[in-house]
Amino acid sequence: MSLQDQNSSSETAAFRRPASEVMRLARMGSSHPTRLSFLRVLLRRLTDEDWVIDRPVWEVDAKGLGHAVYRVKGPERTYSLVAFSHDLPAEMRSDRVIATAWDATFTLFDGDPSPEDIARLGDNVPLQEAGRISPTELTLARANRSVRLFDHVVGALSQGQQPDPEEIAAVGYLMRTTAVYGSGKFGAADRDDIAARPELAAPFQVEMLTVWLIRAFTVDIAEHMAAVKGGDRTVGLSPEIRRMLGVGNSTGLGMAPFIVRHPVLLNNWIMAREEALARVRAQPGAADDAVAGMGKALDAAIRNADIWRSVHPVQVEKLHDLRRDLAMVSDKLSDWDTQQPRPWDALWTWGSETLSHEGQEALLALMLEPHGDLVDDLADHMGADEAATFRLNGSMPIKDLRAILESEYAWALSIDFTSPENIARFWYVSEEKLEPRLGERASEEGATLEQPLCIARLIAELYAALQGFDDATPVASLLLAHPEHRYTVRRAQIAQHHPFAEVHDNLIAADMLPIDLLRCKLAFFGANQFDPRSDRWVRINLFQGAPYPDDVQAEKST
Known part of the structure; x- marks a missing residue:
């Protein structure tokens, strides 16, 4: 049963925010990670199901060259990160997707790799796109060192000292990934082949597992290089400083189209989060442990906000x-009346009337945090069978299609696309870099290669085309005459049953900020600090503050 079906007559419906509020870019661009974020879902499962995590292979020489295997054993299956460490000349270090060499390359292997598997992967994984992997591999990834911090950490540890915490805080990672590919790319297993596995049913679980294990590798390789340099006087990273390190990433426009191209998946992410908030608001009372848990989460959020740095004017x-x-x-929690009827709803109502978008979305995350028993099951509904909604309903009368457009897309039909500022940009794929780009329509060539990402304009064009058809005419007749509208009709029929499927803004407007799309997706991944470097790309850090594999093992033994 889908989340939509479960919630169609739910008691929480009255507490659920409408899409007209939630799906605006300004709010999406203020998203915060929650306990439903994908990395949190992964870490809970590893702990709750007593997964066994070890490093059976470490064959890295004194120059830092070699390979390692990080193994994760679950109730039914084993997954292994195979990591290759390289000697990358400084002049070849680049974070661009078109780079050809990296400090480290990785693949997540489905099972326990044999020496023959590792040899095969060693011939291909370091080549990334130029190599080929098989359906036995689930992801393909690469990373580069943050050279200054990496060298600082190695140097300090080799001298028997801990690195400067301020240096650690300023960067936050020893390596940054430049790509983590999955879902069938370059020969890897298709998503459909693994989606039925309970541990991989939630979105991006193989990618999150890959990045989490890469984080362990980044610390291990730094400590290894320090031991080579310092010998017996070398120390390992302290637990406190170790926890401060995550895995960096710079994300640009390449991620933005994903939000638009997967409407059912986007709907299910947002629907799960909004249902979680509604469940919390609908509670008749506030348990003491939940109130205390929110206070603890608030303290952590305040600390995170204090160390969060950015120079971009929007983020500042x-x-x-x-x-x-x-x-x-x-201040509000100090005099919050937890004995009033529906105290959580009262707290949310206060926040929605008092706080900025940034504060409201942070409050949402805080309210969810102490309510795992109430909301964690929603993570099971965040995936999507997109093939199930692909089939067009050609028998639908034009009258019904028009009604969908007028109700679900009123926001789009209100936009004047004859105004230059509303068609100022166009999305395309760069031939040179093979990356999504935004062009300026008035001053740049390439609009003939425009990608169909401005759903609002496509809806307006479809609505105009309907005017020449009688109400009783089936949609099939429309599409025979105008096959160019097949894509838009399909989206409209999807939106009829998926209220959070569309971004309710003009994605080619002059004032549109792509970083709003990026932040929305990255918050669902679990990023908790966002540092935009322009309106088109952002730096993040994943798993900062999270446990390491040995921490998970230690927690299970206590």
Whole structure:
């Protein structure tokens, strides 16, 4: 049963925010990670199901060259990260997707790799796109060192000292991934081949597992190089500093189209989060342990906001709002009447009337945090069988299609696409870099190669085309006459049953900020600090503060 079916007559419906509020870019661009974020889902499963994690292979020489295997054994299956460490000349280090050499390359192997498997992977994984992997591999990834911090950490440990915490905080990672591919790319297993596995049913679980194990490798390789340099006087990273390190990533426009091209998946992510909030708001009372848990989460959020740095003007303003709003939440909790009817709803109502978008979305995450028993099951509904919604309903009368457009897409039909500022940009794929790009329609060539990512304009064009057809005419007749509208009709029929399938903004407007799309997706991944470097790409850090494999093992033994 889908989440939509479960919630169609749910008692929580009255507490659910409408798509007209949730799906605006300004709010999506203020998203915060929650306990439903994909990396949190992964870490809970590893702990709850007593997965066994070890490193059976470490064959890395004094120059840092070699390979390692990180193995994760679950109730039914084993997954192994095979990591290859390279000697990358400085002049070849590049974070661009078109780079050809990296400090380290990785693949997530489905099972326990044999020496023959490792030899095969050693011939292909370091080549990345130029090599080929098989359906036995689930991901393909690569990473580069943050050279200054990596060298600082190696140097300090080799001298028997801990690295400077301020240096660690300023960067936050020893390596940054430049790509983590899955879902059938370059010969890897198709998503459909593994989606039925319970541990991989939630979105991006193989990618999150890959990055989590890469994080362990980045610390291990740094400590290895320090031991080579310092010998017996070398020390390992302290647990406190170790936890401060995550895996960096710079994400640009390549991620933005994903949000648009997967409407059912986007709907299910947002629907799960909104249902979680509604469940919390609908509670008749506030248990003492939940109130205490929210207070603990608030303290962590305040600490995170205090160390969060950015120089981008948009993010600087957001950080100002966030810090102010978290202080207001703290003040509110000091006199919050937890004995009033539906106290969580009262808290949310106060926040929605008082806080900025940034503060409201942070409050959402805080309210979910102490309610795992109430909301964690929603993670099981965040995947999507997109093939199930691909089939067009050709028998639908034009009258019904018009009604869908007028109800679900009123926001799109209100946009004047004859105004230059509303068609100022166009999405295309760069021939040279093979990356999504935004062009300026008035000054750049390439609009003939425009990608169909401005759903609002496509809806407006479809609505105009309907005017020449009688209400009783089936959609099939429309599409015989105008096959160019097949894509848009399909989206409209999807939106009829998936209220959060569309971004309710014009994606080719002059003032559109692509980083809003990026932040929405990255928050669902679990990133908790966002540092935009322009309006088109953002730096993040994944798994910062999270446990390591040995921490998970230690927690299970206590």
